[in-house]
Amino acid sequence: MLHVSTRGEAPALGFSDALLAGLARDGGLYLPKHWPTLSPETIRGFSGMSYADVAKAVLAPLVDGDIPEADLHRMIDEAYAGFRHPATCPLVQLDDNLFVLELFHGPTLAFKDVAMQLLGRLMDYVLRTRGTRATIVGATSGDTGSAAVEAFKGLDQVDVFILYPHGRVSDVQRRQMTTVASPNVHALAIEGTFDDCQSMVKGMFNHERFRDALHLSGVNSINWARIAAQVVYYFTAAVALGAPDRRVSFSVPTGNFGDILAGWVAKRMGLPIERLMIATNANDILARTLETGSYEIKGVKPTDSPSMDIQISSNFERLLFEAYDRDAGAVRAAMAGLSQSKSFTLQDQPLARIRAEFSATAVDEAGVAAEMAESYRATGYVLDPHSAVGTSAGRALLQSRPETPVIALSTAHPAKFPEAVERATGLRPPLPPHMADLMTRDETFTVLPHDQKTVETFIRDRARAAAGVAA
Numbered sequence: 206m207l208h209v210s211t212r213g214e215a216p217a218l219g220f221s222d223a224l225l226a227g228l229a230r231d232g233g234l235y236l237p238k239h240w241p242t243l244s245p246e247t248i249r250g251f252s253g254m255s256y257a258d259v260a261k262a263v264l265a266p267l268v269d270g271d272i273p274e275a276d277l278h279r280m281i282d283e284a285y286a287g288f289r290h291p292a293t294c295p296l297v298q299l300d301d302n303l304f305v306l307e308l309f310h311g312p313t314l315a316f317k318d319v320a321m322q323l324l325g326r327l328m329d330y331v332l333r334t335r336g337t338r339a340t341i342v343g344a345t346s347g348d349t350g351s352a353a354v355e356a357f358k359g360l361d362q363v364d365v366f367i368l369y370p371h372g373r374v375s376d377v378q379r380r381q382m383t384t385v386a387s388p389n390v391h392a393l394a395i396e397g398t399f400d401d402c403q404s405m406v407k408g409m410f411n412h413e414r415f416r417d418a419l420h421l422s423g424v425n426s427i428n429w430a431r432i433a434a435q436v437v438y439y440f441t442a443a444v445a446l447g448a449p450d451r452r453v454s455f456s457v458p459t460g461n462f463g464d465i466l467a468g469w470v471a472k473r474m475g476l477p478i479e480r481l482m483i484a485t486n487a488n489d490i491l492a493r494t495l496e497t498g499s500y501e502i503k504g505v506k507p508t509d510s511p512s513m514d515i516q517i518s519s520n521f522e523r524l525l526f527e528a529y530d531r532d533a534g535a536v537r538a539a540m541a542g543l544s545q546s547k548s549f550t551l552q553d554q555p556l557a558r559i560r561a562e563f564s565a566t567a568v569d570e571a572g573v574a575a576e577m578a579e580s581y582r583a584t585g586y587v588l589d590p591h592s593a594v595g596t597s598a599g600r601a602l603l604q605s606r607p608e609t610p611v612i613a614l615s616t617a618h619p620a621k622f623p624e625a626v627e628r629a630t631g632l633r634p635p636l637p638p639h640m641a642d643l644m645t646r647d648e649t650f651t652v653l654p655h656d657q658k659t660v661e662t663f664i665r666d667r668a669r670a671a672a673g674v675a676a
């Protein structure tokens with residue numbers, strides 16, 4: 206299976222090449238050339254299967270033989286063996302027809318582990334097979350970075366540079382990135398926002414000489430393999446509630462649009478999903494876009510769900526590509542508008558296509574706190590602020606469609622955001638035992654300005670030193 210760029214001007218690549226490429230060379234994002242489908246019988250058969258076995262079945266047509274089956278299966282088994290819950294991603298009932306899909310039982314307590322534990326193994330495997338090294342760059346609002354550090358620490362084939370917004374991630378998130386004493390891991394605190402970090406990472410990929418010299422690779426959800434791995438839990442959750450013989454909807458706390466895009470892919474692969482709810486915090490660009498048809502960047506507001514304090518929602522580009530019937534020219538025009546005037550307007554037909562499958566709700570800070578408080582009061586269930594955005598928007602969806610079960614994705618463990626949880630519920634969630642000493646470990650990080658050249662120079666010097674090349 207080849208993968209094509211949303212901007213139509215980069216070479217089509219197989220799975221392993223797309224995995225290493227990260228961003229396409231034309232600045233676009235890779236997607237499979239065709240969507241494989243799973244039959245209702247196959248989906249029905251997932252009932253009672255382990256998470257890892259469902260992952261093997263869902264990922265097989267996406268990887269499409271590009272990695273030998275036995276190796277892929279081994280890596281999938283290893284990736285999920287380390288999760289702290291026997292179901293890997295368990296489903297919990299919160300209310301009548303409202304369910305929570307817990308995605309935070311991996312090593313760093315956020316949903317990013319589900320994809321990153323596999324991605325780390327896949328990248329290491331492909332690099333070893335080819336006998337090459339890579340420099341991984343990633344932008345994080347807190348969770349991708351910690352999951353990547355955990356997945357890639359100590360690997361010989363890669364140096365990892367994680368850019369995070371200085372002072373805008375939680376203490377737990379920062380410490381997960383800065384206390385891993387591994388020489389191949391570098392935490393860079395950038396004086397700017399997550400969007401600044403993300404645009405610098407994309408700038409590095411678009412800087413051909415830098416990209417080629419360092420064998421740059423990416424771990425953000427611009428990397429198609431990240432999305433592919435996230436498709437799996439939509440299947441396991443929906444099947445647990447009776448799919449394919451019963452339709453379900455999903456409410457997904459959304460920032461960079463990767464997680465919810467994975468839900469859309471599951472639907473394209475044959476999972477009967479009724480609605481996909483884009484649940485945003487006060488950074489409501491996607492909710493405004495669905496309402497008005499105009500994608501307009503405004504300033505980022507810091508919230509209690511900092512991982513979703515995002516305006517430039519990378520994976521929306523993949524949805525645009527599909528909504529425009531894979532017209533790469535239309536995507537290029539929209540993205541040019543975005544970089545020139547910080548906005549673009551969707552045409553009527555693509556907008557109608559998006560509205561036919563997606564709903565959107567923005568939950569403000571008071572709404573998030575009220576949702577955490579009420580959920581705890583009524584059921585004893587402790588939500589983190591990101592997950593509360595999802596359940597709150599899920600309740601809104603249930604009001605209009607009470608008969609269809611809603612699965613809200615719980616994307617982080619409450620202990621990652623103890624202050625916000627304590628303010629709302631009075632309860633301070635403790636870190637799990639494997640992280641009990643996190644707050645007393647020594648930290649190592651470098652503060653750098655929001656300046657492309659300075660950051661590239663830092664990364665180049667460190668990566669060359671690590672590879673034993675004179676700087």
Ligand SMILES: Cc1ncc(COP(=O)(O)O)c(C=O)c1O
Nearest residue numbers: 348459460461462463464512616
């Ligand atoms: C805890 C948490 N929830 C939700 C999101 C939003 O996910 P996505 O960026 O895939 O939309 C993120 C990161 O973006 C996150 O870290």
Ligand SMILES: N[C@@H](CCOP(=O)(O)O)C(=O)O
Nearest residue numbers: 345346347348349425426512
């Ligand atoms: N919330 C994310 C932001 C980056 O998203 P990604 O899914 O594109 O890696 C984070 O925690 O870093």
